[in-house]
Amino acid sequence: MLAHAREMKRAVVAAERNGIRLIMNDRADICLAGGFDGLHVGQDDLPPVVVRPILGPDRLLGFSTHNPEQVREADSMRVDYVAVGPVFTTASKAHPDPVIGVEGVKRARLMTKKPLVAIGGVTLANCREVIDAGADSVAVIAALLPDPRQTASEFLKLLS
Numbered sequence: 001m002l003a004h005a006r007e008m009k010r011a012v013v014a015a016e017r018n019g020i021r022l023i024m025n026d027r028a029d030i031c032l033a034g035g036f037d038g039l040h041v042g043q044d045d046l047p048p049v050v051v052r053p054i055l056g057p058d059r060l061l062g063f064s065t066h067n068p069e070q071v072r073e074a075d076s077m078r079v080d081y082v083a084v085g086p087v088f089t090t091a092s093k094a095h096p097d098p099v100i101g102v103e104g105v106k107r108a109r110l111m112t113k114k115p116l117v118a119i120g121g122v123t124l125a126n127c128r129e130v131i132d133a134g135a136d137s138v139a140v141i142a143a144l145l146p147d148p149r150q151t152a153s154e155f156l157k158l159l160s
């Protein structure tokens with residue numbers, strides 16, 4: 001995993017991709033060793049209060065939430081962004097939390113001024129609706145396949 005992380009970092013630096021930030025999921029050790037820009041943790045990972053001192057103040061820290069109580073709690077934490085979802089049905093998790101829908105994104109937006117990332121079942125067909133509901137950005141996994149480069153380009157066109 002560390003070798004892959006370092007290769008991703010080298011590729012971004014070599015391509016002089018200004019503005020690209022690499023965020024590691026769950027693993028603070030790989031984030032630091034790989035030179036990533038930040039870390040994303042979920043409800044079952046190390047809590048942000050433990051992770052922030054490990055990362056230091058200069059790396060981004062994001063935190064997943066799945067209901068209004070968790071959004072409220074995340075808003076009071078030293079995190080840089082709050083992820084909320086799953087917005088739609090997702091196959092990326094074996095046991096996903098209940099779907100919050102676009103209405104859940106709207107409620108979350110009212111609970112925090114921090115950047116809000118919508119995750120879970122977001123596709124090219126519904127991403128604009130999620131942004132219009134108040135998300136600042138979206139996180140996608142399966143929607144990038146089978147051609148991540150082409151699909152990412154399409155997402156950028158829709159969301160720019």
